Amino acid sequence: MSLLRVTDLAVSFAGRPGQDPVRVVDGVDLHLDAGETLAVVGESGSGKTVTALSLLGLNPASPTCTTTGSVLVDGTEVVGLDERQWQRVRGSTVAMVFQDPSAALNPLLTIGTQIADAVRAHEPMSREQARRRAVEALDLARMPNPQGRLGQYAHELSGGMRQRAAIALAIAARPRLLIADEPTTALDVAVQAEIMGMLGSLCTDLDMGLILITHDLGVVAGHADRVAVMYAGRLVETGAAATVLGDPRMPYTQSLLAATPRVDGPARQRLTAIGGRPPNPRERPEGCPFQPRCPVAVERCSTTRPVRVDLGLGHSAACLLVEQRPSIEPPAVAIHSGPAAGAEVLAQFDDVSLSYPMRGGLLRRVTGHVHAVRGVSLSVARGRTVALVGESGSGKTSLTKMLLRLEKPDQGTVLYDGIDVTRPDRDQLRTLQRDVQVVFQNPYASLDPRMRVRELLAEPMKVHGLDTDEAELVRLLREVGLDAGALTRYPTAFSGGQRQRIAIARALALRPKLIVCDEAVSALDVSVQAQVLNLLADLQQQHGLAYLFITHDLAVVRSVAHDIAVMRDGQVVEAGPAEEIYQDPKHDYTRSLLAMAPGHPTAPQRSTA
Amino acid sequence: MTAYLIRRLAQLVPVLIVVSMVLFALLRLLPGDPTTEILGQEASEADRAALRADLGLDDPVWLQYLNWTGGALTGDLGRSWLTNEPVGAVILDRLPATVELGLIAIVLTVLIGLPAGIIAAVRSRTKTDAVMTTASVFALSTPHFYLAALLILVFGLWLRILPPSGYVPFTEDPLQNLLHMVLPAITIGSTIIAVIMRQTRGSLLAALGEDYVRTARASGLAQRRIVTVYALRNAVVPVVTVAALQIGALMSATVVTEAVFTVPGMGTLIVNAIFSRDLPIVQGAVLVVVVFVLLVNLLADLVYARLDPRITY
Ligand SMILES: Nc1ncnc2c1ncn2[C@@H]1O[C@H](COP(=O)(O)OP(=O)(O)O)[C@@H](O)[C@H]1O
Ligand code: SF4
Ligand SMILES: [Mg+2]
Numbered sequence: 001m002s003l004l005r006v007t008d009l010a011v012s013f014a015g016r017p018g019q020d021p022v023r024v025v026d027g028v029d030l031h032l033d034a035g036e037t038l039a040v041v042g043e044s045g046s047g048k049t050v051t052a053l054s055l056l057g058l059n060p061a062s063p064t065c066t067t068t069g070s071v072l073v074d075g076t077e078v079v080g081l082d083e084r085q086w087q088r089v090r091g092s093t094v095a096m097v098f099q100d101p102s103a104a105l106n107p108l109l110t111i112g113t114q115i116a117d118a119v120r121a122h123e124p125m126s127r128e129q130a131r132r133r134a135v136e137a138l139d140l141a142r143m144p145n146p147q148g149r150l151g152q153y154a155h156e157l158s159g160g161m162r163q164r165a166a167i168a169l170a171i172a173a174r175p176r177l178l179i180a181d182e183p184t185t186a187l188d189v190a191v192q193a194e195i196m197g198m199l200g201s202l203c204t205d206l207d208m209g210l211i212l213i214t215h216d217l218g219v220v221a222g223h224a225d226r227v228a229v230m231y232a233g234r235l236v237e238t239g240a241a242a243t244v245l246g247d248p249r250m251p252y253t254q255s256l257l258a259a260t261p262r263v264d265g266p267a268r269q270r271l272t273a274i275g276g277r278p279p280n281p282r283e284r285p286e287g288c289p290f291q292p293r294c295p296v297a298v299e300r301c302s303t304t305r306p307v308r309v310d311l312g313l314g315h316s317a318a319c320l321l322v323e324q325r326p327s328i329e330p331p332a333v334a335i336h337s338g339p340a341a342g343a344e345v346l347a348q349f350d351d352v353s354l355s356y357p358m359r360g361g362l363l364r365r366v367t368g369h370v371h372a373v374r375g376v377s378l379s380v381a382r383g384r385t386v387a388l389v390g391e392s393g394s395g396k397t398s399l400t401k402m403l404l405r406l407e408k409p410d411q412g413t414v415l416y417d418g419i420d421v422t423r424p425d426r427d428q429l430r431t432l433q434r435d436v437q438v439v440f441q442n443p444y445a446s447l448d449p450r451m452r453v454r455e456l457l458a459e460p461m462k463v464h465g466l467d468t469d470e471a472e473l474v475r476l477l478r479e480v481g482l483d484a485g486a487l488t489r490y491p492t493a494f495s496g497g498q499r500q501r502i503a504i505a506r507a508l509a510l511r512p513k514l515i516v517c518d519e520a521v522s523a524l525d526v527s528v529q530a531q532v533l534n535l536l537a538d539l540q541q542q543h544g545l546a547y548l549f550i551t552h553d554l555a556v557v558r559s560v561a562h563d564i565a566v567m568r569d570g571q572v573v574e575a576g577p578a579e580e581i582y583q584d585p586k587h588d589y590t591r592s593l594l595a596m597a598p599g600h601p602t603a604p605q606r607s608t609a
Numbered sequence: 610m611t612a613y614l615i616r617r618l619a620q621l622v623p624v625l626i627v628v629s630m631v632l633f634a635l636l637r638l639l640p641g642d643p644t645t646e647i648l649g650q651e652a653s654e655a656d657r658a659a660l661r662a663d664l665g666l667d668d669p670v671w672l673q674y675l676n677w678t679g680g681a682l683t684g685d686l687g688r689s690w691l692t693n694e695p696v697g698a699v700i701l702d703r704l705p706a707t708v709e710l711g712l713i714a715i716v717l718t719v720l721i722g723l724p725a726g727i728i729a730a731v732r733s734r735t736k737t738d739a740v741m742t743t744a745s746v747f748a749l750s751t752p753h754f755y756l757a758a759l760l761i762l763v764f765g766l767w768l769r770i771l772p773p774s775g776y777v778p779f780t781e782d783p784l785q786n787l788l789h790m791v792l793p794a795i796t797i798g799s800t801i802i803a804v805i806m807r808q809t810r811g812s813l814l815a816a817l818g819e820d821y822v823r824t825a826r827a828s829g830l831a832q833r834r835i836v837t838v839y840a841l842r843n844a845v846v847p848v849v850t851v852a853a854l855q856i857g858a859l860m861s862a863t864v865v866t867e868a869v870f871t872v873p874g875m876g877t878l879i880v881n882a883i884f885s886r887d888l889p890i891v892q893g894a895v896l897v898v899v900v901f902v903l904l905v906n907l908l909a910d911l912v913y914a915r916l917d918p919r920i921t922y
Contacts, residue, residue, distance in 0.1 A: 056827055083832070091829035098827075103820035108842050108917060117838075118828035153918045169828060 001075050003209045004055070004177055006030040009069035009079075011050050011059060015282075021066070022281045025050050026233045028069075030211075034176065035203055037210040039224035039241065041217055041256070043278055043525045044496075047233040048213045052179045054079075055211075056094050057086040074176060092122040095175035099182040101162035105154035111138075111165045112150030115172045122173045137172040138165070140206075142198050159392075160191035164198075171202065177209040178202070184219070188391045188552055193596040196223050215525050217260045218555060221245055226314070229253050232278055232289035235308065239315030249317040252290045254328045259530035261555040263594065267578055269559055270537065271530035272328070277495060288320065296326045343381040346514055346546050347403060347436075351375050352412030353570075354398050372398035374570040375412070380514065385540065385547040387557040387578070389593065390567035396550045399567070400516045403548070404438055416514070434464055437507035439500070441519035446503055447491040453477075453502055454487040461509050480505045480535060497528030501535065508539065514546045521556060533560060554594060558582065566590045617910070621903055628899050629681075629892075633674050636888050643886040647690055664690060677892065686893035691885055696893035699878070704897075706776055707863060707874035713790055714798035714859065722802040723848075726809025730844075731836060733814055741806065748803035753862050757796045757869040764792060774870045793870045797862045801855045808851045813844040846916050853909030856902050 116130035138146035184192040258272035355369040686696035765773025867876035882890035
């Protein structure tokens with residue numbers, strides 16, 4: 001008997017009064033054995049979280065939300081349980097770890113209290129026993145010094161430790177099935193690898209089933225036994241991990257693979273972005289939901305909805321052309337090479353250091369300093385991309401803040417095109433304000449929600465006395481792949497990827513020469529990330545832009561960087577041309593970073609012609 | 610913690626100095642001659658001059674201020690210009706009624722406002738919620754003097770179940786004392802009860818929507834424990850802030866309410882002293898009120914830091 005067997009699961013949400021309910025999960029079948037890991041993959045909005053929540057009865061209650069189909073956990077049907085019956089299942093049979101550990105732990109209760117509560121919800125026991133169980137769970141989650149964590153609060157832990165605490169909380173009542181919803185998306189690469197490894201061995205040790213939800217195919221290989229690919233609320237391909245990654249039969253799976261940057265891929269290679277966006281659940285096409293974006297679609301795709309066809313050995317795919325073995329042609333286009341190494345230097349950090357004061361004591365006096373940047377020298381050449389790699393807290397953002405005049409270095413100089421950035425005269429200041437722009441990770445926070453796109457774009461231009469006529473604004477939007485209609489809308493009307501395009505358009509408005517991209521694509525889905533990375537490459541070619549590209553994702557670095565600088569504890573430990581660093585990393589830390597980069601699919605090999 | 614407390618108390622000193630200066634200056638700007646109030650319209654110019662000299666009113670204002678603060682520092686707030694009683698004794702005489710009123714209002718708030726907010730949040734978007742929310746709108750939009758008059762009319766004059774006004778000291782007759790306190794306490798409490806109810810409802814609803822509540826549900830915790838421990842604690846933090854901000858409003862409500870119900874408390878004391886230009890009384894009483902408000906705010910910050918471990922002293 002399988003640990004979990006989901007048959008024809010469908011979840012619908014009631015719309016506003018007068019609207020039809022919308023089906024966001026439809027006809028999903030899954031199964032899982034104890035000790036096995038199933039990865040559920042798909043772009044955001046494809047229904048992964050809703051599917052997971054329905055295994056715990058955590059979707060909103062009816063009539064807001066209706067669930068049909070069958071979910072057998074350990075042979076027991078759970079669809080249709082009442083709230084009290086669900087309480088017995090949650091935590092003790094099925095448990096869940098959520099995406100953002102900072103939000104998932106209660107800030108006002110100690111880690112120990114929260115874990116002990118989770119245990120005592122299912123097994124009556126003394127406080128002392130519950131404490132012991134909490135320590136045991138923390139230890140299983142490989143939390144350093146588990147005993148000492150009991151009295152700590154979430155804010156006293158680092159991101160990775162918070163996720164360990166959240167995992168300990170989930171497994172404390174010894175569930176049979178653990179669901180981890182994007183458990184590492186919010187974490188650093190180094191920590192990501194550890195957490196993934198720990199989850200894997202937990203399953204083996206505790207003989208627990210694991211459902212790993214992710215939008216990154218990169219983490220699937222090496223961590224999952226089987227994969228289920230979801231698109232628009234449906235399961236479109238499923239099978240053993242090696243089969244699905246090695247011989248994907250559904251064009252959507254192939255597209256996802258092609259859009260995923262790879263550490264072992266060719267350098268500075270154009271990614272194959274998936275055009276368009278997943279269909280709105282209210283306007284799903286009648287035929288194949290992927291049809292509007294499918295590069296190999298034929299006519300009947302728009303009228304006939306494909307069913308999943310069994311391809312043997314548990315591999316199945318939903319595509320009308322599955323027998324013909326559809327294959328999307330990856331356009332193996334290398335990005336133009338750009339100016340050679342040794343091109344004219346545009347920006348230069350020369351032995352710069354930066355420290356932030358720490359305050360404490362009775363009078364809030366400065367009691368010490370955090371040395372964020374320590375004696376860093378680095379240069380960015382005109383028209384080239386320098387990737388700044390390192391864990392969070394390694395000083396990447398602090399370094400760029402000095403170039404952006406948000407902080408003054410304690411020591412050393414920052415030069416931009418011959419201008420001393422710390423002491424520009426009035427003309428030089430204007431040059432700096434125009435030439436150096438920045439795009440941040442979170443396009444939600446960096447665009448003022450009360451301004452229309454027109455104002456957002458025109459504002460910096462007006463300040464610098466540039467022409468802001470309609471044609472100019474439309475041209476800017478076209479450059480980032482948006483149309484003129486966007487001008488009159490507010491940022492909230494756009495998706496994450498589109499907002500990032502608007503942020504880029506705003507940065508481009510002043511015709512800069514250097515753009516600092518601070519984790520600019522980290523929050524985006526792979527498909528969208530590929531689009532934005534391609535856009536940045538195109539803009540570089542057209543305008544000869546230089547990028548200072550901050551990221552923690554080495555696969556992304558591979559696809560964009562001319563040069564790489566690896567930072568750790570405020571220092572650059574290794575810097576040089578990308579090719580050299582990937583092929584022959586000199587510093588141990590670089591080597592370990594490369595080794596920890598999420599394992600990437602071994603196939604299909606994209607041609608490098 | 611102790612260091613924090615010392616620092617916060619030290620910060621109160623400049624605030625008190627400024628407030629006392631402003632208070633002193635404003636009162637000297639009041640129109641009218643105090644000697645007229647004290648000696649009456651018919652008093653001779655000579656008598657007035659003698660009185661002025663006697664009260665120190667001929668000294669420069671800064672010297673008067675220094676004399677007053679110098680006394681205040683040693684616990685001597687001066688004497689009433691009208692009755693010559695020591696200001697401190699007068700205040701001590703009036704304080705119990707006001708403190709009692711305030712305490713009852715706070716107890717009512719905790720007993721009514723908090724639970725009502727919790728019920729409204731747990732049953733949000735039901736009839737119960739709608740009724741409570743509407744009631745709170747009424748409570749917030751009814752002026753205190755109007756509510757006071759209404760209560761006196763209904764309970765004191767028509768139903769005759771509660772005394773319409775007046776005051777009996779607790780030491781004399783505890784039951785009568787409490788009966789006399791009911792209507793004024795409801796009047797004063799009406800606003801703050803409604804404010805606390807709405808704030809509790811809002812912040813509890815927000816907390817119930819947080820990820821950590823979903824985590825608690827996903828671990829199989831019972832709804833009761835989720836609401837009372839996992840959500841309410843977080844929801845109470847902003848309620849404390851709002852409650853502290855309401856202290857000023859509570860004070861002004863007290864002044865009006867004491868006047869309407871003729872309760873001999875600080876409110877009536879201040880109002881009467883202003884009308885009779887008995888400035889030492891006004892100064893002393895207002896100063897006590899200011900110190901009280903500052904201490905309540907400090908207390909709120911301490912409670913806040915105690916509830917939320919992310920706040921460091
Ligand atoms: N509480 C809800 N009410 C209405 N629609 C919802 C709700 N939760 C999720 N959805 C919709 O369900 C779809 C799938 O969402 P989700 O499962 O979160 O996707 P994923 O986890 O794959 O990113 C989306 O279109 C989303 O808007
Ligand atoms: S059914 Fe048609 S549109 Fe859908 S994936 Fe297959 S080829 Fe593409
Ligand atoms: Mg999700």
